Amino acid sequence: MIPAPLVACNGAAIPDFGLGTWRLRDDVAAGMTEASLRLGVRHIDTARLYENEVAVGRGIRASGVPREQIFVTSKIPPGALKADAVRREAEASLRELDIGYLDLLLVHWPNASIPLKETLGAFAALKRRGLIRHIGVSNFTTKLIEEAVAACPEPIVTNQVEYHPYLDQSKVLAACRRHGMSLTAYSPLARGRIAEDATIRAIARAHNRTPAQVGLRWLVQQPDVIAIPRSSREGRLAENFGIHDFALAPEEMTRIASLAHPRGRDTDPAGWAPVWD
Numbered sequence: 557m558i559p560a561p562l563v564a565c566n567g568a569a570i571p572d573f574g575l576g577t578w579r580l581r582d583d584v585a586a587g588m589t590e591a592s593l594r595l596g597v598r599h600i601d602t603a604r605l606y607e608n609e610v611a612v613g614r615g616i617r618a619s620g621v622p623r624e625q626i627f628v629t630s631k632i633p634p635g636a637l638k639a640d641a642v643r644r645e646a647e648a649s650l651r652e653l654d655i656g657y658l659d660l661l662l663v664h665w666p667n668a669s670i671p672l673k674e675t676l677g678a679f680a681a682l683k684r685r686g687l688i689r690h691i692g693v694s695n696f697t698t699k700l701i702e703e704a705v706a707a708c709p710e711p712i713v714t715n716q717v718e719y720h721p722y723l724d725q726s727k728v729l730a731a732c733r734r735h736g737m738s739l740t741a742y743s744p745l746a747r748g749r750i751a752e753d754a755t756i757r758a759i760a761r762a763h764n765r766t767p768a769q770v771g772l773r774w775l776v777q778q779p780d781v782i783a784i785p786r787s788s789r790e791g792r793l794a795e796n797f798g799i800h801d802f803a804l805a806p807e808e809m810t811r812i813a814s815l816a817h818p819r820g821r822d823t824d825p826a827g828w829a830p831v832w833d
């Protein structure tokens with residue numbers, strides 16, 4: 557398979573394709589991690605909340621791929637963003653993954669009751685200790701990005717947000733670019749919905765590709781965008797990763813972008829979600 561190009565963002569170099577692991581547990585999480593690495597994927601996305609770090613770590617080690625060739629992301633839950641909790645959760649993440657260091661640690665969801673300065677100061681301390689290489693955020697709006705950039709003593713390399721053809725993220729993407737950050741697209745397949753989309757299916761037929769490949773290609777063809785699709789089926793890994801040997805025409809990119817609509821967002825958890833842009 558063609559290796560994923562690296563996206564440069566504030567000193568980090570992140571493969572533009574990674575394996576999402578939400579809802580993958582135990583042997584499935586370990587097996588999919590190992591299989592994706594054997595195929596050539598070099599970016600794995602997990603989180604404390606996914607409760608699969610032990611399995612993901614097992615998959616990483618079983619793959620035989622040298623640690624330094626893999627970009628591993630984890631996330632601190634919104635209930636653990638005070639300084640001592642950040643330290644405790646990051647240490648637990650590393651203990652469970654057992655991979656020495658994290659390439660990227662994200663604030664999983666914002667928490668308005670804890671000052672960003674305290675949270676991001678604790679992230680910066682982890683970076684100084686060598687436990688994490690880069691700092692990022694997730695589910696941050698344009699307003700929160702500005703606040704985070706101002707509050708963090710270190711550069712912020714990415715904002716991981718929901719992004720797929722049904723959700724317009726142009727404002728958030730512009731804010732990321734303004735600050736030298738990438739945008740990591742979660743639910744890049746709209747949780748599988750794009751596979752049934754008539755427009756995407758027609759474009760896929762024209763390229764002799766699958767709808768998932770066209771949706772993922774549409775994301776990574778945009779500068780500074782990274783996609784992290786999840787699958788629990790090994791048979792789908794090569795399909796999803798096989799997006800670096802074709803290109804969509806500008807007119808196709810525009811047609812896919814026009815599928816966005818105001819109710820396109822899937823993930824909007826009451827209590828955690830900020831007021832979106």
Ligand SMILES: NC(=O)c1ccc[n+]([C@@H]2O[C@H](COP(=O)([O-])OP(=O)(O)OC[C@H]3O[C@@H](n4cnc5c(N)ncnc54)[C@H](OP(=O)(O)O)[C@@H]3O)[C@@H](O)[C@H]2O)c1
Pocket residue numbers: 575576577578579601602664694695716717741742743744745746747748749751768769784785786787788789792795796823
């Ligand atoms: N930061 C956050 O708050 C946040 C929130 C949500 C997700 N994430 C991250 O983003 C990752 C991806 O997002 P997601 O898991 O929500 O959704 P997704 O990747 O958009 O979609 C996953 C779904 O699509 C199906 N699928 C996979 N490949 C396919 C293909 N080639 N054709 C048709 N269907 C396919 C999968 O089914 P099978 O398993 O049967 O293949 C699964 O049901 C997560 O795993 C997680 O790492 C982060």
